[in-house]
Amino acid sequence: MKTILTLIFVLFIGVAAQAQNDAVQVKVETIVMSIVNATEKQEVAIKSNNSLARLYRFKNSKVTKELSFSTKLNKAKLA
Structure with missing residues (x-):
């Protein structure tokens, strides 16, 4: 019965919620904009930059080290 x-x-409650009339209707004004074809070339200067990249033995080793921290609340309590 319950x-x-x-x-x-x-x-x-569901039917009453859907039966609400929303009398305010908002009209949206449309804006017409024309399309402009622009063909402009930009020159890019190529630089030869010799940079040093560090190689780690394990992928994302620093990230996994930082994410594997533990706090005092993570440890089990003995009663």
Whole structure:
């Protein structure tokens, strides 16, 4: 009996929520913009930059080290 009343109550609240009339309708103004074809070339200067890259034995080793921290709250408490 309790489940039937709960189901009827939930359905009644759902129907009442959908029956709300939203009288305010907002009109949106559209803007027409023309398309401009622009063909402009930009010259890019190529630089030969010799940079040093560090190689780690394990991928993302620093990230996994930082993410594997443990706090005092992570440890089990003995009663």
